[in-house]
Amino acid sequence: MSLHDQDDLALRHAQEERLRAAWEPPRGLFLRWTDTNNNRVGVWYTLTAFGFMLFAGVLALIMRTQLAVPDNDLVSPATFNQLFTLHGSAMMFLFAVPMFEAVSIILLPQLLGARDLPFPRLSAFGYWSFLLGGVFVLGSIFFNVAPDGGWFMYPPFTTRTDLSGLGADIWMLGLSFIEVSSVAAAVELIVGILKFRPPGMRLNLMPLYAWYILVVAVMILFAFPPLIAGDLLFEMERLLGWPFFDASKGGDPLLWQHLFWIFGHPEVYIIFLPSIALFAMLVPTFSQRHLLGYPYIVLAAVGTAFLSFGLWVHHMFATGLPKISLAFFSAASQAVVIPTGVQIFALIATIAAGRVIFSTPMLYATGSLAIFVIGGLTGVMVAIVPFDWQAHDTYFVVAHLHYVLIGGTLLPLIAGLYYYWPLITGKKLSDKLGRTAFWIMFAGANLTFFPMHFSGLLGMPRRVVTYSAELGIGWLNMLSTAGSYVFAAGMLVVVVDLCLSPRRAKAARNPWNAGTLEWLALPEDENWGIRSVPLIETRYPIWDQPDFMRKVDEGRFFLPDAEEGRRETISTTVLDARPLAVVRLGGPSWLPMMTAFALGGVFIFTTYHLYWAALASGFLTLAVTLRWLWTTAEIPEKPLKPIGHGLELPLYISGPQAPGWWAMFITMIADATAFSGLVFGYYFFWTIHPEFPPPWADGPGLGWPMIALAITLAGWVATIMARTMNKRDAALPTRLLLGAAGLLSVLAIPAGLAGPWLSGLDPTAHSYPAIVWTLAIWTVAHSGVGAIAQFYALARSLAGRMTAQYDADIRNVTLYHHFMVFTAIVTWCTLGLFPEVA
Amino acid sequence: MGSRNTLSHLAKPIVSGAGLALLSGCNRHQSALAPFGEDAAAIEHLTIVMVVGAVVIAIALALLMRWAVKSPEGSLTLISGERLIVILGAILPAVLLLGLLVYSLPQMRPHPVEAADLKIDVTGEQFWWRVRYAPPGGEPVISANAIRIPVGRTVLFRLTASDVVHSFWIPGLAGKMDMIPGRVNELPVKATKPGVYRGQCTEFCGLSHAWMAFEVVAMEPAAFDRWLAAERRPAKPIDGRGRALFASYGCGGCHAIGGTDQSGTVGPDLTHIAARRSIGAGALPVTQDALVRFIRASSEVKPGSRMPAFPQMSEGDARDIARYLGELR
Numbered sequence A: 001m002s003l004h005d006q007d008d009l010a011l012r013h014a015q016e017e018r019l020r021a022a023w024e025p026p027r028g029l030f031l032r033w034t035d036t037n038n039n040r041v042g043v044w045y046t047l048t049a050f051g052f053m054l055f056a057g058v059l060a061l062i063m064r065t066q067l068a069v070p071d072n073d074l075v076s077p078a079t080f081n082q083l084f085t086l087h088g089s090a091m092m093f094l095f096a097v098p099m100f101e102a103v104s105i106i107l108l109p110q111l112l113g114a115r116d117l118p119f120p121r122l123s124a125f126g127y128w129s130f131l132l133g134g135v136f137v138l139g140s141i142f143f144n145v146a147p148d149g150g151w152f153m154y155p156p157f158t159t160r161t162d163l164s165g166l167g168a169d170i171w172m173l174g175l176s177f178i179e180v181s182s183v184a185a186a187v188e189l190i191v192g193i194l195k196f197r198p199p200g201m202r203l204n205l206m207p208l209y210a211w212y213i214l215v216v217a218v219m220i221l222f223a224f225p226p227l228i229a230g231d232l233l234f235e236m237e238r239l240l241g242w243p244f245f246d247a248s249k250g251g252d253p254l255l256w257q258h259l260f261w262i263f264g265h266p267e268v269y270i271i272f273l274p275s276i277a278l279f280a281m282l283v284p285t286f287s288q289r290h291l292l293g294y295p296y297i298v299l300a301a302v303g304t305a306f307l308s309f310g311l312w313v314h315h316m317f318a319t320g321l322p323k324i325s326l327a328f329f330s331a332a333s334q335a336v337v338i339p340t341g342v343q344i345f346a347l348i349a350t351i352a353a354g355r356v357i358f359s360t361p362m363l364y365a366t367g368s369l370a371i372f373v374i375g376g377l378t379g380v381m382v383a384i385v386p387f388d389w390q391a392h393d394t395y396f397v398v399a400h401l402h403y404v405l406i407g408g409t410l411l412p413l414i415a416g417l418y419y420y421w422p423l424i425t426g427k428k429l430s431d432k433l434g435r436t437a438f439w440i441m442f443a444g445a446n447l448t449f450f451p452m453h454f455s456g457l458l459g460m461p462r463r464v465v466t467y468s469a470e471l472g473i474g475w476l477n478m479l480s481t482a483g484s485y486v487f488a489a490g491m492l493v494v495v496v497d498l499c500l501s502p503r504r505a506k507a508a509r510n511p512w513n514a515g516t517l518e519w520l521a522l523p524e525d526e527n528w529g530i531r532s533v534p535l536i537e538t539r540y541p542i543w544d545q546p547d548f549m550r551k552v553d554e555g556r557f558f559l560p561d562a563e564e565g566r567r568e569t570i571s572t573t574v575l576d577a578r579p580l581a582v583v584r585l586g587g588p589s590w591l592p593m594m595t596a597f598a599l600g601g602v603f604i605f606t607t608y609h610l611y612w613a614a615l616a617s618g619f620l621t622l623a624v625t626l627r628w629l630w631t632t633a634e635i636p637e638k639p640l641k642p643i644g645h646g647l648e649l650p651l652y653i654s655g656p657q658a659p660g661w662w663a664m665f666i667t668m669i670a671d672a673t674a675f676s677g678l679v680f681g682y683y684f685f686w687t688i689h690p691e692f693p694p695p696w697a698d699g700p701g702l703g704w705p706m707i708a709l710a711i712t713l714a715g716w717v718a719t720i721m722a723r724t725m726n727k728r729d730a731a732l733p734t735r736l737l738l739g740a741a742g743l744l745s746v747l748a749i750p751a752g753l754a755g756p757w758l759s760g761l762d763p764t765a766h767s768y769p770a771i772v773w774t775l776a777i778w779t780v781a782h783s784g785v786g787a788i789a790q791f792y793a794l795a796r797s798l799a800g801r802m803t804a805q806y807d808a809d810i811r812n813v814t815l816y817h818h819f820m821v822f823t824a825i826v827t828w829c830t831l832g833l834f835p836e837v838a
Numbered sequence B: 001m002g003s004r005n006t007l008s009h010l011a012k013p014i015v016s017g018a019g020l021a022l023l024s025g026c027n028r029h030q031s032a033l034a035p036f037g038e039d040a041a042a043i044e045h046l047t048i049v050m051v052v053g054a055v056v057i058a059i060a061l062a063l064l065m066r067w068a069v070k071s072p073e074g075s076l077t078l079i080s081g082e083r084l085i086v087i088l089g090a091i092l093p094a095v096l097l098l099g100l101l102v103y104s105l106p107q108m109r110p111h112p113v114e115a116a117d118l119k120i121d122v123t124g125e126q127f128w129w130r131v132r133y134a135p136p137g138g139e140p141v142i143s144a145n146a147i148r149i150p151v152g153r154t155v156l157f158r159l160t161a162s163d164v165v166h167s168f169w170i171p172g173l174a175g176k177m178d179m180i181p182g183r184v185n186e187l188p189v190k191a192t193k194p195g196v197y198r199g200q201c202t203e204f205c206g207l208s209h210a211w212m213a214f215e216v217v218a219m220e221p222a223a224f225d226r227w228l229a230a231e232r233r234p235a236k237p238i239d240g241r242g243r244a245l246f247a248s249y250g251c252g253g254c255h256a257i258g259g260t261d262q263s264g265t266v267g268p269d270l271t272h273i274a275a276r277r278s279i280g281a282g283a284l285p286v287t288q289d290a291l292v293r294f295i296r297a298s299s300e301v302k303p304g305s306r307m308p309a310f311p312q313m314s315e316g317d318a319r320d321i322a323r324y325l326g327e328l329r
Helices: A003-007 A009-023 A038-066 A077-111 A119-141 A166-195 A208-240 A252-289 A294-308 A325-334 A337-353 A358-383 A385-391 A395-425 A431-457 A472-504 A548-553 A590-607 A611-630 A661-686 A701-726 A730-756 A767-798 A808-837 B006-023 B038-069 B078-108 B221-234 B241-248 B288-296 B317-327
Strands: A570-572 A577-584 A641-644 A647-650 B118-125 B127-136 B141-144 B146-149 B155-161 B167-169 B177-178 B185-190 B194-203 B215-219
Touching: A003 A009, A038 A077, A038 A472, A038 B167, A077 A166, A077 A208, A077 A252, A077 A395, A119 A166, A119 A590, A119 A701, A166 A208, A166 A590, A166 A641, A166 A661, A166 A767, A208 A294, A208 A661, A252 A294, A252 A358, A252 A395, A252 A661, A252 A701, A294 A611, A294 B078, A325 A337, A325 A385, A337 B038, A337 B078, A358 A385, A358 A395, A358 B038, A385 A431, A385 B038, A385 B167, A395 A431, A395 A472, A431 A472, A431 B038, A472 B146, A570 A590, A570 B118, A577 A641, A577 A647, A590 A611, A611 A767, A647 B127, A661 A767, A661 A808, A701 A808, A730 A767, A730 A808, A730 B078, A767 A808, B038 B078, B038 B185, B118 B146, B118 B167, B127 B146, B141 B155, B141 B185, B141 B221, B146 B221, B155 B167, B155 B177, B155 B221, B177 B185, B241 B317, B288 B317
Parallel strands: B118 B155, B146 B215
Antiparallel strands: A570 A577, A641 A647, B118 B127, B127 B141, B155 B185, B167 B177, B167 B194, B194 B215
């Protein structure tokens, strides 16, 4: 195929037909839900998250109604506690984080000129998990069993089953399930950004949205796992009585607070940075110039991410920690103002340098920036330790966090909604309704939350079902309540605007005259994403690359065809985006939904103590997952495929070049982070106890942990040797070694459990045996998964799906075992050696 | 508290004047803006300085934004734009925040506490406050749900919790401090103005979190010493139906009344309950009707309260017990 072939109109039509056929969405009442295409899944995801947000907003309205006058008894305390817990939890876990992932699922492939995300079925899995988990958690309020411990669920209130009912389990298990899907989405987004950029789009040409999503997804990778580790400890205490947070048995409630806020503070930036990302897309468009200070804004985003992991203690200033650490965390909290300032001033500088078009999205952007700045300034105040001692856990903080979240997440998302609606539907939303809604919401937000600064300083604690008339804050609360209804009315106008959209006419293509790739989308959306994958030379190719749109549309760039009728896209190198391979993507399938529901079963059955059903669901999850995996790393019918311009790319890659390898690597980093959360628990207990392990407790001894470690190491060596043998095309030794390695991994399980078992450590007696058992179980469970992986590679080899050339499976399995060995060394040395030296 | 910068001296009358006008009518008993202690006063000062700074910055940013929107295309070049980003976005905030830290962090330094200072142990319980005065050289005095402190003397609160996390907050006196099971947190304070104030639990602790408050009475030192001596004394020896009923309903299983054989420690000590200004940790005033209501069904007043209801108790019995309690001053 040469350049001039694309002059042939008939050829182009034939290509389009083939592309259309390959990307044909499944139709029919049931089959349509098996779709995995990012356009479809992303829209479901966004609508679901938007729906959850509206639901959580209604919960807030009920609370505000209760608080309108002092000593009110409209809502019982039991209900009120469920309302505020669910409102906060839903806004955080079911709206803010999933919303950014949902929007990114829609936008990212468009921004990167890819046809879809690297693992479309993984997105679908994430969506179904999210839907199931969200309905499970939110639905609980209709049965009066919703979680009622506040969105940070501080033990021991929440771990004591006599004080907190089923709701606490619903929170822990339901949201853990969603956290798993959030991490899955993060893996997908990172791989998408690193490996699926169009040729020529070096990292420094990447649209800022992609930079931000990369930063945020990496943050999720390090922030969510500690919470998942905390959830695990939490449920072990609730379901089995292992006393991690019970001070009477050597536990400490503060361990949870640390694990929660190590997650919880980065979380704030996880939901705020994507909004700046949206601004960084729409501000250049409406200033009609490049964003000023691109390198500064990238550095600032990365800097914010780093700093955000060093601030968590500012949520714990009143817990009595040493003054020196309070001072450190106070200074670190102030420091985050600097990268935030850089980002905001980069936007302002762009506006000043450009020719501003004050469109509806721009109105939302500037308005939300104003609200965010107020929240940021009160943020500086609460980061000052003495002031925080007054403001902490009062309505002042409620005011602060809502200013930050409304200015930093909600209104920016609506700016994004008005900006990107034409991209998704081909139609513009109404400027009139949009501006009306903005002013109503802007007034409502300020009326609701500004008085709360005062009600807090005048003595109103957070999370109170009512307050005494003698505090004299009734009128402030009345203002807040009135404001909340005003705000809701504004949101209603937005919803009306959305509902009217289907009746409106299509807008022109690229209606805002933007410069970035996503605006190549046609008003009549084609499922294929992009007609041909362009060669990128600038940051704003539609503006700066001559004739760009026409060349893309006429298939004059890469991969303009789908000759084999398969869904394909181009994978490139991480740093400079040189083309590496054509990757074939998974199409519509029931597997993601089935896996999500099976895994959901594990969490939901455990909530109701139906352990056999949970176990059965676990086996079902394993079976479906293996079936799903079996379809991956498919051996292509030919090794190379031409993609135009005389370029031929392989259809199969493995190892560090391959998206699958990266997904495994990133997943294992998340896994190792969760593990370090547990290890942190062990050493945390050591720091709070004068003697740890307690002198009366016999540890697991030195012998068995060392044997378990030796077996794991042997299994690891065997796996590496199997990889080498496979490379040499020696099938028999490969298979023997894989079998042996699998058996060794299985053996590591009893060897690991023997130490704590034989020494009679009772995990319900004290935090020490409990954390020893937890680390041991975590590690042997990983050995178990490692064994399954090794036997899986063996089966693939036996089935002829893994050969010397097509070796993705064994390379990924080896990668898993590198991390496995790390886990085993840390666990068995901690359990076996640390008591010797402590 | 030593000298402050001049900006805040100029600003204080303006801000507090506006604040007072706005908040007139608000109660001054549980307010961080009506301090009666050294720490709260210092924090109020800090608050005013920061609010003034925040308002100035917000206005400056709004003006800058207005200029950015109105300015013609090309008002900034790449170079001047990047300079703006670095100077206003990074250098200026760094300088301002460094100043704020240098100004604010020394205020974390606590009052020095000496062995001769009064210590008060307060334990948060669902949903009340166990109070134990430990005066230097004297026997401890047990009380509940009300705290009295001498003006002008350093007092050290030692705070913990028995069941779940609570938080101890007397906004007019000082910042809050969490009460965490298994840990003892120290909060030294010094009251400056006598009066009756209010404190409240600020860490969500369950169904009656909203009704877990207490009164705080700051007294002249001499009056305080007299009061403590009186508080130490056992209850007045009152005989009558109420006292007998108190025993026969088993109230002493949880409550103690000093000088009688009623010595439970599960619930609040009632030796001088009538001398307090509220019952149920700020839930109701000390009246006969309120006492009757609380005795018969405390969980109607305070949901989740561990005190059992006495549906079989007649109104008359409840009144007699209430009358007895009403005399325990």
